[in-house]
Amino acid sequence: MSEVRKALDAFIEIANDPRAQLDAVLAEGKKAVGVMPYYAPEELVYAAGMVPFGMWGAEIQVSESKRYFPAFYCSIIHTILDLGIRGEFKGLSAVMIPLTCDSLKGMGANWRYGVKDIPVIDVAYAQNRKLAAGVEFTESQIKKIRGQVEELAGVKISDWALAKANKVYNENRVECLEFTKLAASHSKTVSLIDRALVLKARYFMARDRHTVMLAELNKLLAALPEEPAEKKIVTTGIIADSPELLGILQDNGFTIAADQITHESVDFRCLADESIDPVKAMAKRLAEIEGTSVLYEPEKERNAQLVQIAKACGAEGVLWVLTKFCDPEEFDYVPGKAALDAAGIPLLLVEIDQQMVNYEQVRTAIETFKDII
Numbered sequence: 001m002s003e004v005r006k007a008l009d010a011f012i013e014i015a016n017d018p019r020a021q022l023d024a025v026l027a028e029g030k031k032a033v034g035v036m037p038y039y040a041p042e043e044l045v046y047a048a049g050m051v052p053f054g055m056w057g058a059e060i061q062v063s064e065s066k067r068y069f070p071a072f073y074c075s076i077i078h079t080i081l082d083l084g085i086r087g088e089f090k091g092l093s094a095v096m097i098p099l100t101c102d103s104l105k106g107m108g109a110n111w112r113y114g115v116k117d118i119p120v121i122d123v124a125y126a127q128n129r130k131l132a133a134g135v136e137f138t139e140s141q142i143k144k145i146r147g148q149v150e151e152l153a154g155v156k157i158s159d160w161a162l163a164k165a166n167k168v169y170n171e172n173r174v175e176c177l178e179f180t181k182l183a184a185s186h187s188k189t190v191s192l193i194d195r196a197l198v199l200k201a202r203y204f205m206a207r208d209r210h211t212v213m214l215a216e217l218n219k220l221l222a223a224l225p226e227e228p229a230e231k232k233i234v235t236t237g238i239i240a241d242s243p244e245l246l247g248i249l250q251d252n253g254f255t256i257a258a259d260q261i262t263h264e265s266v267d268f269r270c271l272a273d274e275s276i277d278p279v280k281a282m283a284k285r286l287a288e289i290e291g292t293s294v295l296y297e298p299e300k301e302r303n304a305q306l307v308q309i310a311k312a313c314g315a316e317g318v319l320w321v322l323t324k325f326c327d328p329e330e331f332d333y334v335p336g337k338a339a340l341d342a343a344g345i346p347l348l349l350v351e352i353d354q355q356m357v358n359y360e361q362v363r364t365a366i367e368t369f370k371d372i373i
């Protein structure tokens, strides 16, 4: 087996078995804190010597969560709560729940009722996050959560430790971005599923460990000759790690040249300013993130960014991966389509759900899209 394949498989093993990662952390005597989407201040958890554990749902069929949320809520919400009720997150010291969309606003109460043994840390950010007053409000919330995390860990989080956490996260963001470029230029060696799982693994392990592994993989990829990419597309949406969807794209010869996926590049394109107070740096970073429907953008900067990303990487089209029943994404799609139409960039919308079993419609749509572009 090649060195690259071995390195890729190490990430895949981690991404495919989050519970094993959590058990390993607990066996070391460390504490772990669950981190639900989106943009919870998990750097505080790292700075306190605990391990943040990402919670983005899973490809499972739910049953218990339907007693708490109506069936027309998105699968991320349903599957996270269902896993919680089933006891899949046993051992977490707490969960951070950001209130970034209407569905997540109901999660705190339902979690407290359905998963009684894991306490909740609510994460509220300023809606007008870019205004000076918004940054100030976000800072005040991060400080409040800092106190809660300190209590949980039983240690004080020094400014030095938090500044170090920002640095560790920045280093990871840089390697992740580099990896997305290398995956695009080595599309035969790195399959689309490999790409998604390498990035996904970072949610289930300490970021510095992910960085070390990824830097090694990036070095190996950079040493290989580039492989010409065919049918380059940009993906946009909340999450796009469905093996079925990625398998269909792979079968049809598509390369993800870049992405604007909240679960992927949107999370690591923006760095924290390491030259200022670490809490302010976290609040400022939140203000500067672009390209996601879950953070308020009065001017819908996401659209201009999407066009710019597509043009910069020479993409032949954009794939909008819409998470079923996600209001923020549905609202964004209309102006997003108008911007892409105006720029002459072909667009395909596919609706995805973590509980989906039949992908035939998606397959047909993608095959047709291939013929169009």
Ligand code: SF4
Binding pocket: 037, 074, 075, 076, 077, 101, 102, 103, 104, 238, 294, 323, 325, 326, 327, 328, 329
């Ligand atoms: S997918 Fe949409 S509705 Fe569901 S949690 Fe995310 S933003 Fe909210």
